[in-house]
Amino acid sequence: MIEIRIHPQSFDIDYEMKRIQESSSSGAMVSFLGSVRDIQSKNSLKNLEIEHYPKMAHKVLNETAKYAFEKWKLSRCLIIHRYGKLKINDPIVLIVTQSDHRKEAFKANEYIIDFLKINAPFWKKENTSKDSYWVSQKP
Amino acid sequence: MIEIRIHPQSFDIDYEMKRIQESSSSGAMVSFLGSVRDIQSKNSLKNLEIEHYPKMAHKVLNETAKYAFEKWKLSRCLIIHRYGKLKINDPIVLIVTQSDHRKEAFKANEYIIDFLKINAPFWKKENTSKDSYWVSQKP
């Protein structure tokens, strides 16, 4: 089962993981959580704004999840990505991959986040009390 | 910060992850959750018993966490491993690694679970309604 969610609201890592863990008898679940940190503004971050291209973001996330799901024989794959105004330490992205074998769950998870970072149409802007910067791409 | 816990009680993945996520400004957190599944008894598993060698288990988990913490420059590392009688789908082991960079968090996490699987003194026994088996080691 694949689930993709893109929304401005926060999410409960807890709730999402528990739900997946309890719903299936696959033994290995890997999750990645990316949170807001102060990348360029050196401790003066007021908020982080995430802009996205909705139709394409859904498409890229869906295709990526499907590819990983089949390639690594996952039992579950969940991707949540937020947009809008976020504060420091707020969760941005959650990827959960579940499989019978831990190697597959790890590989699928890392593939998904690596792929999203360079292909999913989201853009981050840091707003400080003085200024605003678009975050530049890093590998 | 490194935390190692070995106990029979269950744990809240949710609580543990949220606590770590909120306490630090590192951007990347990876977690691995291993749960009880029906390995050899083909749907007749009554419970799984985990036996361990307490002093050595603490030592191995501690040393493994320390090694990973330094090698991959983690900001947090948590390992929880349960022992005692568990039911199907119960969580057994949780490993959380947090770092500024996702590659490091993934590598550290996978290293820890791989190392534990062959070095930490825990043993699993499956009890079915008819019989009991010691689980044999798999890579």
Place this chain on the structure above:
Amino acid sequence: MKLIYFAKVREILGKSEEIIEVPSEIKTIQNLIDFLISHDPSYKAALEDKDFFVACDEELVDMDFIIKRKSEIAIFPPVTGG
């Protein structure tokens, strides 16, 4: 033709989307970009450093991709999600 812009490209252009008429000799994405730049200096500011991507109907495309007239064409800087 529908054009949409995101992030820095959108900010520099001061608009998030527009419908434009393009001459029939505009065939490829490269032709379109050249046409936009010659047509208004704000496109020059937004696109001249070449640090942008183009998606045609939600699919990333190269500069020599042949444009379909009814497509939605998105122009945006390198993505920074995740």
Place this chain on the structure above:
Amino acid sequence: MKLIYFAKVREILGKSEEIIEVPSEIKTIQNLIDFLISHDPSYKAALEDKDFFVACDEELVDMDFIIKRKSEIAIFPPVTGG
């Protein structure tokens, strides 16, 4: 010398620990294992397939490791945690 046993080894031996006196010519882990097997057939059943590990004071050791008399020696099957 304190010996402790886990999992299948513990079950076959029917005990989880014991204190034994070993003759002074027993120097290595291999000597100890041979001594135990010659001494009681239950050790033969538990240890003869060689599918076990030995830890001396919570540290895995090889069969030629020199035993310290005051050590805690643990004998157990391959681990299956995680």
